Structure formats: C-alpha cells, structure tokens
Amino acid sequence: MIAAESYSCFHGGATPWQWLRDLFPWVVWNTGGPRSRTRFTWVASSVLAGHLPVQWSRELTVGIPGKENLDLVARAYHTLENLGYRDPDEAAQALPLIPGHRLHCRRVKIGSRRHSGKGPRAAERFLFEALILGRCSQTFYDPCKPVIWTNNRLNRGLALYKPDRFLDED
Amino acid sequence: MTETKPKQRAVPARHSKRTSGTAPRHLPTIGVYGYDNVETIILAALVTEDPLLLIGKAGTGKTYLLNSLSEALGLEHRHYNASLISFDDLVGFPYPEPDNRSVRYLETPATVWQAESVLVDEISRCKPEHQNRLFSLVHERRIQGIRIGKLRYRWAAMNPCDVDQGVADSYEGSLPLDQALADRFAFVLEVPDWGELGDDARRRIADPRGEGVISEDTTGLRETVEAGREKYLELLHAPPESAIRYSITAATLLGEGEFRLSPRRVRQLTRNLLAVMALDGGVQREESFRLTLTWSFPHRAWGIRPDPGLVSAAHKAAWDHVFKDGAELWLNELALERRPDRKIRKILAESPDEDTGSLAVNQDLRHLSPARQAAYALALYPATLEGHAPIGREGVAELAEVAEPILEVNAQLRWQERLGGASTDHPELSRLSKVLSQRRGNRLHRARQLFYHILAHDLALDEPDAFEEEFNRCVAACREWLRRRNNGKGSSGKKGKG
Numbered sequence: 001m002i003a004a005e006s007y008s009c010f011h012g013g014a015t016p017w018q019w020l021r022d023l024f025p026w027v028v029w030n031t032g033g034p035r036s037r038t039r040f041t042w043v044a045s046s047v048l049a050g051h052l053p054v055q056w057s058r059e060l061t062v063g064i065p066g067k068e069n070l071d072l073v074a075r076a077y078h079t080l081e082n083l084g085y086r087d088p089d090e091a092a093q094a095l096p097l098i099p100g101h102r103l104h105c106r107r108v109k110i111g112s113r114r115h116s117g118k119g120p121r122a123a124e125r126f127l128f129e130a131l132i133l134g135r136c137s138q139t140f141y142d143p144c145k146p147v148i149w150t151n152n153r154l155n156r157g158l159a160l161y162k163p164d165r166f167l168d169e170d
Numbered sequence: 171m172t173e174t175k176p177k178q179r180a181v182p183a184r185h186s187k188r189t190s191g192t193a194p195r196h197l198p199t200i201g202v203y204g205y206d207n208v209e210t211i212i213l214a215a216l217v218t219e220d221p222l223l224l225i226g227k228a229g230t231g232k233t234y235l236l237n238s239l240s241e242a243l244g245l246e247h248r249h250y251n252a253s254l255i256s257f258d259d260l261v262g263f264p265y266p267e268p269d270n271r272s273v274r275y276l277e278t279p280a281t282v283w284q285a286e287s288v289l290v291d292e293i294s295r296c297k298p299e300h301q302n303r304l305f306s307l308v309h310e311r312r313i314q315g316i317r318i319g320k321l322r323y324r325w326a327a328m329n330p331c332d333v334d335q336g337v338a339d340s341y342e343g344s345l346p347l348d349q350a351l352a353d354r355f356a357f358v359l360e361v362p363d364w365g366e367l368g369d370d371a372r373r374r375i376a377d378p379r380g381e382g383v384i385s386e387d388t389t390g391l392r393e394t395v396e397a398g399r400e401k402y403l404e405l406l407h408a409p410p411e412s413a414i415r416y417s418i419t420a421a422t423l424l425g426e427g428e429f430r431l432s433p434r435r436v437r438q439l440t441r442n443l444l445a446v447m448a449l450d451g452g453v454q455r456e457e458s459f460r461l462t463l464t465w466s467f468p469h470r471a472w473g474i475r476p477d478p479g480l481v482s483a484a485h486k487a488a489w490d491h492v493f494k495d496g497a498e499l500w501l502n503e504l505a506l507e508r509r510p511d512r513k514i515r516k517i518l519a520e521s522p523d524e525d526t527g528s529l530a531v532n533q534d535l536r537h538l539s540p541a542r543q544a545a546y547a548l549a550l551y552p553a554t555l556e557g558h559a560p561i562g563r564e565g566v567a568e569l570a571e572v573a574e575p576i577l578e579v580n581a582q583l584r585w586q587e588r589l590g591g592a593s594t595d596h597p598e599l600s601r602l603s604k605v606l607s608q609r610r611g612n613r614l615h616r617a618r619q620l621f622y623h624i625l626a627h628d629l630a631l632d633e634p635d636a637f638e639e640e641f642n643r644c645v646a647a648c649r650e651w652l653r654r655r656n657n658g659k660g661s662s663g664k665k666g667k668g
Binding site for chain 1: 551578615
C-alpha cells in the first residue's frame with residue numbers, strides 16, 4: 001500500500017483518487033457516495049396576470065379595509081337602511097355598475113388605503129363592495145345569486161376576473 | 171300496441187369488446203362455453219367478492235366453470251364435495267397448544283385456511299349440521315369463529331332441487347337449501363342445459379380438444395375484475411340514487427306479485443346492480459339491470475322459480491319509474507359518451523335544466539381521470555362564466571374548484587440525473603415541450619397552462635399529443651356554443667347587463 005503522503009510528493013499534491021480519475025477519465029469511479037444528483041427547474045405561467053393573449057382580465061377588486069372580525073354585517077345593514085333600500089337584492093338591482101355576468105374570483109390582500117369609508121359617496125361605495133362580496137362564493141361571482149352577508153364573506157378581499165378571449169381561436 | 175324500448179347506446183370504448191349478455195369475452199377463452207348470457211353476472215360476482223351459487227343439471231359445467239375461473243385468476247383454490255366432506259377435511263386435525271389452553275389445526279393442502287377461493291360442490295346434498303358450518307364460511311368467511319384471512323371467493327354449486335321430490339327429472343338427495351344460507355348468495359344462477367345452448371356453443375363443447383389443460387387468463391380477466399372491483403368500491407361509496415330507487419321499486423312490485431324479497435335481499439340487489447354498473451364503466455344499462463334482477467333471487471335454491479313474466483314486468487316498471495322523467499335517462503346517455511368534447515357539447519346543447527346540468531358535470535368529473543378532469547374544467551368553466559350555460563351553481567362551483575389551480579401555476583419540478591453524465595432536462599417537461607413546439611397562438615398558451623398544471627401535480631399522461639387534441643376539441647365545443655348563443659342573443663335583441 002502506498003501512503004497518500006508519498007503520492008502527494010510524486011503527483012503535484014493530487015490525492016490518489018484525483019490522480020486515478022485523471023488517469024482513467026472514462027471509468028465511472030464508485031466512491032461509495034451517491035451516483036445521481038437531484039436537479040430542479042421551475043414552471044410558472046398564469047392566465048390571471050401577465051400579457052398572454054388568452055389572459056383573463058381583472059374586472060374588479062373588492063374588499064372592505066379595516067380590522068378583521070369587525071361586524072361588517074351590521075354596518076352593511078345600517079348602510080342599506082340609511083340609503084333607503086329594503087333589502088340587499090333591491091340595492092343590487094338599483095346600484096349602477098354591479099356586474100351582470102359571472103366572474104371568477106380569487107382572494108387577494110386589500111390595501112388599507114383603499115376607500116377609507118370617508119368622503120362623498122363612501123356609503124354607496126361600501127354598499128357596492130358589500131353586495132358583490134355577498135354574491136361571491138369561494139370561486140366565482142354570480143349575479144343571479146341572492147346576496148348573503150356574513151362577516152367571513154365581507155372580510156375577504158377578492159379580485160374578479162373575466163375569461164375574455166381565453167376560448168378564442170387565433 | 172307497440173312497446174317503446176329505451177334507446178340502447180353504443181358500448182363505451184373501454185369495454186367495447188364486451189356488451190352485457192351479448193358479446194362474452196373471457197369465459198370462452200378459458201374453455202367455458204354456453205355461458206354467454208350470464209357472463210356479466212359471473213364477472214359481477216367476482217367483482218363484489220360476494221358468494222355465488224350455480225344451480226344446474228349434472229354435466230352442465232358448473233364445477234368446471236368455477237375451477238377454471240380460479241385457475242385463470244391464479245387463486246389458491248379448494249374444491250370440496252359437501253356430500254362427502256367431513257369437518258376435519260375442512261379445518262385439519264386439531265391438536266392442543268403446548269400450554270393446553272387452546273387448540274390449533276394441523277394444516278394440509280386440503281384444509282381451508284390458506285384458500286383464496288372455495289367451491290362447495292353439491293351443497294344441497296350435505297347434512298344439516300354441515301350446512302350450519304358452511305353458513306359461517308359462506309356468510310362470514312369464518313370457520314369455528316376463526317377468520318380465513320385470504321379467502322376472497324365463496325362459490326357453491328348444486329343440482330336443481332324440487333320441493334316435491336320424486337317427480338320426473340328431479341335429483342334424488344338434492345334438497346332445498348336452508349333459506350338463511352341461500353339468502354347469503356348474492357347471485358343464484360341457473361346454468362343452461364344442452365337444449366338451451368346455441369349451435370356454436372354445442373360444437374365447441376362437443377370438441378374434446380383442450381380437455382385437462384390448465385385455464386390461462388389470455389384476455390385480461392384479472393385486469394377486468396380488478397378494474398371492475400375498483401369502480402365497484404367507488405360506486406359503493408356513493409351509490410347512484412337511481413340504482414337504489416330501482417331496487418326499491420322492483421322489490422315492492424315483486425312483493426305485490428306475492429314474490430317476497432327480504433330487506434337484506436333488496437340491499438344485495440343494489441350491490442349487484444352496482445357491480446354490473448362497474449363492469450359497464452359506471453353506466454346504467456337496461457339490459458344489465460334486467461339480467462341482474464333475474465339472477466338476484468335466492469328462491470331457486472329452495473326450489474321456487476320466479477315467474478319470468480312477473481320479473482320482466484317488475485323490471486320494466488322499475489326501470490321506467492326511475493328513468494321516466496327523462497333526466498336520468500339523459501344523464502345515463504351522457505355517461506355512455508366517452509369523449510369529453512362530446513360530453514361538453516351534449517351538456518351545453520341538451521341539458522334539460524340547470525340542476526341536471528350540475529349533475530352531469532358532477533358525473534363527468536367523477537368518471538374522468540385527473541388529467542382529463544383538468545382539461546374538461548379548463549375548457550368548460552370559462553364558458554359557464556361567459557354565457558349562462560345550462561349548468562347550475564353547484565356544477566359551476568365544481569368546475570371552478572378543478573379549474574382554479576390551473577389558472578396560475580408556479581411549481582418546482584425535480585428529477586434525478588446521473589452524476590458525471592451529460593446534463594439532462596426534466597423528462598416529462600421535455601416530452602410535453604415537444605407537443606407544445608407544434609402548437610401556435612392561443613392554442614399554445616392554453617395547452618402550456620394545462621401542461622404546466624399537469625407537471626406541477628405529477629398527473630399521468632400517456633399520449634400528450636392526443637390529450638392536447640382532445641382538450642382543443644373541448645375548447646372548440648365551448649367556443650361554438652358561445653358563438654351560437656351570442657348570435658342568437660344578437661338576433662333576438664337581448665343584451666346582458668354586464
């Protein structure tokens with residue numbers, strides 16, 4: 001057996017394994033270590049963000065800022081009464097710009113600076129968002145759905161998307 | 171007066187070689203001829219693993235059939251003759267444990283403990299005390315209270331018994347089976363005699379070649395049974411309401427005709443229907459239901475033959491009752507359709523109402539593989555958002571749930587690569603990229619989104635090219651429906667609120 005130290009003297013400091021590898025590069029040397037390695041790559045694509053021709057357009061973002069667990073249901077009914085509507089469905093019929101078609105929805109974070117609840121038409125704006133949130137299930141908004149207000153629903157922030165040209169031919 | 175028959179549709183592709191009761195596939199290949207009309211029932215008994223009883227005259231091939239099935243399925247099989255058997259033959263010789271507190275049985279190749287299938291031949295000729303012991307074997311897969319762990323199939327055979335012994339053509343000593351024991355057999359099947367066989371079956375039976383050859387599974391019998399069993403367990407978990415309603419109605423009508431089915435038997439009938447449905451790819455076929463009802467009565471084992479007219483009338487009335495409103499029938503026809511794009515076309519164009527549309531979506535999603543579910547939902551969901559499709563909210567919500575994770579994919583893929591070798595790409599990504607390289611425009615973007623989802627969730631995809639074609643056809647079906655709908659809306663002057 002040749003000591004590694006003496007080898008170092010002969011071969012410019014290379015260890016015996018390195019020396020053998022250099023000498024016979026076509027041989028697969030089994031050093032007892034793993035003979036394969038794990039590789040990684042990422043796949044990322046979205047039809048909800050970006051500029052693909054099949055992009056779904058973001059129609060609306062709704063959400064009522066403020067502390068979570070706030071009693072938004074009570075506030076919504078109070079606003080409804082103040083604005084002179086008998087029930088949420090009547091308000092949904094009367095308020096302009098409430099979407100009349102189904103939309104896909106996805107949860108998003110709502111910035112605290114979005115309409116603060118002050119200023120002109122703040123009540124209408126609040127009611128508008130509450131009505132839409134009340135018609136959104138976990139995944140889609142349906143204008144034919146009755147408005148259901150719960151604190152869970154009203155505390156959500158949602159982005160609403162329309163499929164637009166997704167199904168179009170080129 | 172002409173009788174209108176419910177439309178029988180084409181056989182689904184996956185089962186194209188086998189139509190209930192008309193095109194047998196497996197039994198002739200293991201040398202069993204003349205059972206064409208009841209092959210479905212025999213396969214259903216294999217799928218449920220519930221007990222099966224064959225009744226037939228001597229030499230009609232009952233024993234041969236069951237022994238051949240066990241050979242073809244590669245089962246550890248035991249064949250006992252109930253008229254000769256002693257209890258020790260079944261369990262082995264008892265000997266005390268060293269501590270003298272319990273007894274063990276000395277196993278022999280004939281004992282039942284390692285059996286996967288058991289055939290109790292001449293069950294109607296055994297002594298009453300043996301019948302009691304066989305009861306626990308047939309019913310609970312137990313002997314002396316000890317479970318036979320590997321036992322899957324319990325089969326029995328007997329000659330016809332007549333309540334009135336001594337009449338011509340009766341079998342001396344073949345006594346009516348105890349009703350409690352007989353009721354444990356899921357299917358009680360009367361096998362055909364020479365006079366009922368077709369010319370081809372007669373010629374094949376008369377040909378002595380192949381006698382004594384071990385039966386081999388050359389037509390995928392095992393695969394059919396395994397796939398059927400998987401589907402059956404799925405159906406058992408969520409049985410279709412229509413199968414339950416059929417059983418209830420048929421049993422009630424038979425009861426009114428003074429042919430009583432026990433509550434246990436009604437439940438068993440539903441299980442049997444589910445098994446036949448599983449073999450039919452989850453579809454409810456009228457012929458399969460009729461056949462299942464016909465062979466689900468235990469009465470033959472105690473010498474009472476059901477009146478064929480009564481059974482036929484009960485079946486007809488139950489079938490019509492379940493499918494009379496058209497929605498069930500339509501759903502059934504939809505289930506027969508294998509191509510997702512045609513399913514989509516049918517739903518969008520023909521769904522009778524939104525609730526049925528939702529049921530159709532639910533049914534389709536349950537029957538499709540995860541990858542095809544994704545393609546189906548990614549095409550249909552946007553169409554349900556864009557135009558008011560005849561699909562209710564529940565259906566749209568189900569589609570949304572499947573489609574949502576596809577809309578945005580951001581995933582890490584990992585693979586192993588040989589050290590020291592050339593650098594490689596993710597093998598599945600390379601395979602799918604080849605398909606994508608042949609696509610252009612919107613079709614490319616949609617396909618990429620779907621493929622990335624499939625990669626991220628490691629979904630199985632055999633033929634990506636054909637799969638993408640199928641997805642594109644689904645998209646085209648939705649697009650055409652939207653176009654037609656928008657044209658119609660334009661001409662009628664209606665306008666959406668949005």
